[in-house]
Amino acid sequence: MSFTSPDPVSPNIDDGTNPRKRQRTACDRCKGRKQKCDNAYPQCSNCAKAGKECNKPLDTEIMSNSYTRALEDQVAHLEKRLMAMEQQQPRQSQTQANPRSARQTAHESVGARSNSDTNDGQHSFASPAYNQTGFALFVLNMVYSIGALNLRLTDQSYRDTPPEQFYLSAMQHVASVREASPIDNLQALVLLILYHLRSESRNGLWHLTGLAMRTVTDIGLHREASTRNLPPLETQLRRRLFWSVYALESILAGALGRPISLSDCDIDQPLPLSVNDSDRMREPNTSFMSHGSTPGQEANPTTNLSQFILLSQLRTFEARIQRTIYRVDRTTSALQPKMHRLISELDAWRQNIPSSLQSSEHERLMLHYHRDVRLLLQPFLAMLEPNSDLFRRCVDAAGQICQIHKRFHQTPEYGHSFVAVHTVFVSGITLLYALWRGKSNIWSFGISNDIRAASCVLAIMGERAPWIRRFRDEFDALTEATMAALQNASSEPGVETRLRDEMPAYDFSVFDGLEITDAAALDMVRELSQWFQS
Known part of the structure; x- marks a missing residue:
């Protein structure tokens, strides 16, 4: 069943609602x-x-x-x-x-x-x-x-x-x-x-x-007032809970191309303080009260919560990208000026990553940073010059995503989610699309290595979870068609016709409705298919 289409058995909160006014229940x-x-x-x-x-x-x-x-x-x-x-x-x-x-x-x-109004007691609590x-x-x-x-x-x-x-x-x-x-x-x-x-x-x-x-x-829970009169420990735990839910929706919305529920202007719940859980267990309330009120400015800013806080900040940038760039009431060209401000904000976030973080934590943060850079710049690839800095930054971000995932999969404890599958798959497509736009101006050993990394990661994922094999097979077929088309374009006129006849046929209709593939990725695939068939 396609994840991007409405699930026929998934809930619809409008089904069976009563038009009469609901009774308000006491606290x-x-x-x-x-x-x-x-x-x-x-x-x-x-x-x-x-x-x-x-x-x-x-x-x-x-x-x-x-x-x-x-x-x-x-x-x-x-x-x-x-x-x-x-x-x-x-x-x-x-x-x-x-x-x-x-x-x-x-x-x-x-x-x-x-x-409960109609049963005979069999469901009593x-x-x-x-x-x-x-x-x-x-x-x-x-x-x-x-x-x-x-x-x-x-x-x-x-x-x-x-x-x-x-x-x-x-x-x-x-x-x-x-x-x-x-x-x-x-x-x-x-x-x-x-x-x-x-x-x-x-x-x-x-x-x-x-x-x-x-x-x-x-x-x-998205409002600070909901935690204002609570003990310090309970306040911090609720802030962690809110930002966890917010992050989950943000990353899912980015993968599925769907809008986020809350805008920045709706939220005034601060981020949690950066406090080690070991300190919290020793002194449940005093450990929070002894820290500064601004997250990230504590006496010891690097704790086991530092990565979570930094990722939560990045999720707010991600939500802003979704609302500012992926909107349907503006043309892409009209949104280009906003792109520069957002990329500057992302770069400022990167500069604030503490150097004291462990290397594995830093690499995970960089994975999500590159993911947001690609998310921000990808809609503009069609209008950017292939030799421009922003075009190459998008290509580099997509390549870094594939390489970091490859390094992650070299460790036995890394378990992927479907969001990771989507991220690698779409990053690989971005690399192939960039090759089509830039051709020989973009081609390098580095981008070839990045494409191989994407294929390798999807292959490893497919061995662990059979449902991923379709993504692996379709990406490999798309890569083969892209490389054949590039060779065709660079050949002499007499050889060009023969290579076109020998080029492997590929049915791009298989991407229609492909599970967890967003509309922007499908647009890149369709443009590639037109290039192959021209």
Whole structure:
């Protein structure tokens, strides 16, 4: 199923909505004290007067529609995979989850609240203590499923518990997730997104990410006011949570060519402080209070959170590129002046990377920097001169992406996500497109080596995940056609006709609807196909 097209079984939050006005639900504290709640944002008046945290229940209509249908689709897919694996490798395990019971439990649990008015008690929820235990079991199994999935991607000899089994076990406790606090619910959504970023069952991933962002706005986590009266530790943890969700949506939107939910002007939640987790565990609150208020300006700016903070800053640049350059109400030529300002901002970010970072952290940051440079400059390749500095910067950024990914794959612990597949694939296409535009002016040993690196990385990924092999095969065929066309263009007139006849045929219609390939990449492929056929 194409990931870029709407998923027929993915949630649609407009389905089945009631036109009558929704009842506003009291916050958790007012509900427990049986007080009238005015539902003011970000805190109701009662909680504000008491100086207490104000937790508001999530919109259950969104949860019952979006959450239920997305998870049902995932569980159905995983059941089929797990049963197929069991048939190939019968295993004796007392802890093995029953796929049928897991599906039934997930279906009933997710829909329990929305059906509470009509059921006969079969979906009744247990005590809060049980729900807390159920939520902990959900988190535990999701962490195991993500870890097992990463091990399977990095170690072909992995034969332990399948990640799908842990996932189905987590689904048995999804009712407790829905009954948890909005913050806990959001953390559960992040775990689901992280799992599906690396799994083959990616249907509904964009909808889960959208649900997470709607939850963020529903509880006001994007606003500083939502954390103003909280203890320092809780404030920092919530800031980390918000920027994690924001980063996930940003990188998915860039890969899929889709708009981002929140603009810069909607967000005033600061970045978290750069504090080592070891310090936080020793002194939960005083470690935060002892640091400066501006992220990145602390006494010890290099911590185990430094990379996260720098990447979060880069995600805001990425969102700005998406809104400024990838807009449909302006021509590309009209947007060219904005390109120079954005590239200057990206370069300023690069200059601020601390030199004390570990080499692996620095290289990962540079990968995302080059990714954003390519994202910014690629739409202008058709109008830039091949010998211009910006044209060559785009080509160099695409080449660096391929080379860094190649180095990453030389280490056994690197496990790729579908976003990495998209990044390498589109970077390789950018290199081939640049060759077509510049021909002999662009050709060099370096660009040839970069193209080989892209092909090599896709081949390695394809060995670990069969669904990637289509990208590998199509990129290799596209590379072969490009090289043949370049040879054809540089040949003498008599030889040119013979080479054109011998050129391998390539059907470019296979790229139409190609999974996770954005419109800009497809435009480059179509222009290449016209060149080959001319």
